[in-house]
Amino acid sequence: MDFRFDIIIDYLPLLLKGALLTIGISILSILFGSILGLAVVLGKMSTSWYLSWPMSGYIHFFRGTPLYVQILMVHFGLVPLLIGQTNSIVAAVAALALNSAAYTAEIYRAGIQSVDKGQTEAAYSLGMTKRQTMRFVILPQAIKRTIPAFGNEFIMLVKDSSLVALIAAPEIMYWSNAMRGQYIRVWEPYLSAAVIYLILTYSLSKLLASIERRLEG
Amino acid sequence: MNPIIEVIDLTMAYGDHPVLHQVSVNVAKSEVIVMIGPSGSGKSTLLRCLNGLEKPQGGDIRIEGQSLMSPAVNMSVIRANIGMVFQQFNLFPHMNVIDNIMLAQVQVRKQSKEAARAKALELLKKVGLTDKAEHRPSSLSGGQAQRVAIARALAMEPSIMLFDEPTSALDPEMVGEVLTVMKQLARDGMTMVVVTHEMGFAREIGDRVLFMEQGVIIEEGKPRQLFDMPRHERTKAFLSKVL
Numbered sequence: 001m002d003f004r005f006d007i008i009i010d011y012l013p014l015l016l017k018g019a020l021l022t023i024g025i026s027i028l029s030i031l032f033g034s035i036l037g038l039a040v041v042l043g044k045m046s047t048s049w050y051l052s053w054p055m056s057g058y059i060h061f062f063r064g065t066p067l068y069v070q071i072l073m074v075h076f077g078l079v080p081l082l083i084g085q086t087n088s089i090v091a092a093v094a095a096l097a098l099n100s101a102a103y104t105a106e107i108y109r110a111g112i113q114s115v116d117k118g119q120t121e122a123a124y125s126l127g128m129t130k131r132q133t134m135r136f137v138i139l140p141q142a143i144k145r146t147i148p149a150f151g152n153e154f155i156m157l158v159k160d161s162s163l164v165a166l167i168a169a170p171e172i173m174y175w176s177n178a179m180r181g182q183y184i185r186v187w188e189p190y191l192s193a194a195v196i197y198l199i200l201t202y203s204l205s206k207l208l209a210s211i212e213r214r215l216e217g
Numbered sequence: 218m219n220p221i222i223e224v225i226d227l228t229m230a231y232g233d234h235p236v237l238h239q240v241s242v243n244v245a246k247s248e249v250i251v252m253i254g255p256s257g258s259g260k261s262t263l264l265r266c267l268n269g270l271e272k273p274q275g276g277d278i279r280i281e282g283q284s285l286m287s288p289a290v291n292m293s294v295i296r297a298n299i300g301m302v303f304q305q306f307n308l309f310p311h312m313n314v315i316d317n318i319m320l321a322q323v324q325v326r327k328q329s330k331e332a333a334r335a336k337a338l339e340l341l342k343k344v345g346l347t348d349k350a351e352h353r354p355s356s357l358s359g360g361q362a363q364r365v366a367i368a369r370a371l372a373m374e375p376s377i378m379l380f381d382e383p384t385s386a387l388d389p390e391m392v393g394e395v396l397t398v399m400k401q402l403a404r405d406g407m408t409m410v411v412v413t414h415e416m417g418f419a420r421e422i423g424d425r426v427l428f429m430e431q432g433v434i435i436e437e438g439k440p441r442q443l444f445d446m447p448r449h450e451r452t453k454a455f456l457s458k459v460l
């Protein structure tokens with residue numbers, strides 16, 4: 001089997017541009033996703049059913065349906081509805097953030113529930129309201145504990161972002177597909193993509209491990 | 218004078234497991250009540266009902282005349298006025314000692330940071346821990362942590378302090394330093410309800426001792442009377458085990 005490095009070299013600038021977009025989309029998605037996820041979990045844990053039921057539904061929907069379907073719905077449905085026309089990058093970030101919010105909500109929930117009940121009781125006994133207790137006592141402790149899980153979620157997101165090639169967001173997979181189309185070759189485009197993803201996820205996991213170490217130290 | 222705490226026929230169950238049976242007790246201002254009794258008899262539950270950490274099913278609790286069972290009651294306001302000290306300290310581990318003591322002053326009492334800090338330092342001095350202000354709770358010994366917890370509660374200027382076995386989690390050599398702070402507090406006129414196994418403390422500081430068993434106050438009296446001349450067989454049996 002011949003392996004054509006020359007076409008990889010040819011496409012490398014585009015693949016690297018795609019990698020930058022993958023990184024950008026992933027960072028924005030985890031950022032918006034984790035903010036939204038916090039709102040979702042606070043709603044879900046609320047004692048008011050009109051907050052907890054919809055937020056429960058939200059989590060079920062986004063965890064229980066394929067990301068593929070969600071991306072298409074956001075791209076062809078939600079984004080045009082909101083801004084009149086669609087835009088693949090906006091749709092990509094929106095879909096991934098909405099999806100990631102459902103997962104980060106569950107990460108937050110686990111973190112919140114891992115904080116000792118005595119902390120809540122101590123805060124209540126000082127006259128703090130539920131809200132103040134959550135904000136100043138529970139969340140700071142919960143979020144610190146969720147950092148490793150957030151790292152995993154971020155790595156998942158980088159990989160999942162490959163699905164947005166589907167709506168022509170010009171990230172890594174988009175250019176790999178273009179490469180296959182142009183040269184009618186399979187291994188060069190997809191191995192290149194795989195190697196770039198590996199480099200991204202590997203560096204990310206190293207980075208996260210060092211952050212965790214610093215937080216513990 | 219009206220009692221500061223009135224407990225009237227209080228009944229409480231966890232699910233279908235009854236824990237308190239029509240418990241009634243009054244506490245006068247500046248009185249120090251010591252609750253003793255075997256483990257599982259409902260002492261913590263009664264204490265936790267007093268600041269609304271548990272919701273009893275029947276009876277009433279009035280704090281300075283205000284019923285906790287009334288639907289209109291603002292529990293945060295009531296609780297800010299009742300300090301509670303827990304067996305496990307429950308300091309906020311993500312904050313320095315001084316921030317532990319400042320947090321509720323700023324958030325609940327709406328004090329300025331400067332005023333809260335000044336008050337925190339004054340209280341740290343009172344419990345003998347000025348040098349620990351900028352330390353994390355994890356670096357404190359049990360006795361130090363519990364003194365910080367007391368200072369944190371006192372920062373709200375409560376009119377009542379509740380203690381749930383404040384020295385039970387401490388190494389024996391640290392019990393004294395916590396009891397010393399509590400004794401001073403009692404002498405300063407604080408109304409206190411203390412669950413403890415420290416009978417020496419109960420004798421020295423307690424105005425009244427309640428003996429509780431299986432969710433019922435079996436006997437109450439002045440420490441000398443209850444410890445030296447218990448009237449009930451069950452009190453005698455309990456005391457013979459612990460003294």
Ligand SMILES: Nc1ncnc2c1ncn2[C@@H]1O[C@H](COP(=O)(O)OP(=O)(O)O)[C@@H](O)[C@H]1O
Nearest residue numbers: 231234236254255256257258259260261262263
């Ligand atoms: N959160 C809870 N859920 C169910 N049962 C409980 C709970 N807390 C305490 N109990 C039960 O209530 C009874 C009284 O407990 P407690 O008030 O803690 O006793 P004490 O402080 O005197 O040891 C015990 O039988 C205990 O098992």
Ligand SMILES: [Mg+2]
Nearest residue numbers: 260261262382
């Ligand atoms: Mg107890």
